[in-house]
Amino acid sequence: SEDNGRTFSEAVRISPDNWEIAGCPHTGPSIAATPRGTAFVWYTMGAGTGVFFTDTGDKGRTFRSKTRVGKEPSALHPQVEALAGNKLVIVWDEKTGQGAGIGIEVRAADGRTLRSATLPTGISNAGFPVVKSAGDDLYIAYTGRKSGTEREKVYFQKLRADQI
Numbered sequence: 001s002e003d004n005g006r007t008f009s010e011a012v013r014i015s016p017d018n019w020e021i022a023g024c025p026h027t028g029p030s031i032a033a034t035p036r037g038t039a040f041v042w043y044t045m046g047a048g049t050g051v052f053f054t055d056t057g058d059k060g061r062t063f064r065s066k067t068r069v070g071k072e073p074s075a076l077h078p079q080v081e082a083l084a085g086n087k088l089v090i091v092w093d094e095k096t097g098q099g100a101g102i103g104i105e106v107r108a109a110d111g112r113t114l115r116s117a118t119l120p121t122g123i124s125n126a127g128f129p130v131v132k133s134a135g136d137d138l139y140i141a142y143t144g145r146k147s148g149t150e151r152e153k154v155y156f157q158k159l160r161a162d163q164i
Contacts, residue, residue, distance in 0.1 A: 012060045019046025032082040036109050041069055041078035041090055051075040051092050055111060064111060070094060070103045071116075081131045081138075083161055087114070091129040091140055099124035102142055104131075106164050115164045121155065122146075136160050 001008045029042035037057040044052060051069040056062060069075060074095040081089050086109040093100050102119040119126075119140060126144040133139075141156040 009060065012063075014040055014054055014056075014063050015042075015044075015047070015052065015066045017044040017046035017048075019044045021045075027077045030079045032080045032088060034082050034088065034109065035086050039080055039082070039088055041080045041092075043076055043078060049073040051078040051090075053080075053090065053107070053111060067111060069105060072103075075103060077128050079129060079131050081133050083133050084136065087161070089131055089133065089138060089161060089164075091119070091131045093127040093129055093142070100127050100144075102126050102129045102140065104140070104164055106161060117164050119157065121157075123155065126155070133161070136162070 027043045029040055032039045037055060039055040041051060041053050050073040052066040053069050054063045054066045069078060069090050069092060072094045075092045078090060078092040083089055088107045090105045090107065092103050094103055102121055104117050104119050105113050106115045108114055123144040123146050126142045129140055129142040131138060131140050138159050138161055139156060141154060143152050143154055145152050
């Protein structure tokens with residue numbers, strides 16, 4: 001909408017994944033406004049499995065070809081946030097040999113991955129991450145438990161974007 005929600009553009013498909021399920025998706029897309037336009041991350045099991053990224057610089061008329069986020073097809077629950085310096089940070093959870101962990105990537109305005117890491121959480125089953133930026137600081141919250149008998153809790157970490 002360019003008129004504060006009075007009218008809306010036609011819906012535009014960002015990627016021809018063709019994933020169909022008999023139920024509700026367990027995770028939705030995440031969107032961030034950037035100086036270039038709008039960035040999207042989402043989970044799919046159509047035309048590839050895992051988390052993917054695309055963006056548009058022309059208000060949704062065209063989109064770049066999608067690219068995989070992270071290295072594992074087990075990636076789930078992505079979130080994207082715009083950073084200073086025309087960069088993006090993406091977080092997601094994925095299965096690891098130790099349970100589940102939080103992946104994190106910093107991308108340039110053109111979609112290139114600049115840095116990628118696994119967030120050291122100290123717990124074996126971290127999931128459902130959310131990221132927010134405040135200046136050069138990132139706040140990453142996630143759920144998890146330290147042991148199989150512990151109740152799930154919400155954890156968070158603060159780090160600088162240049163620490164990734």
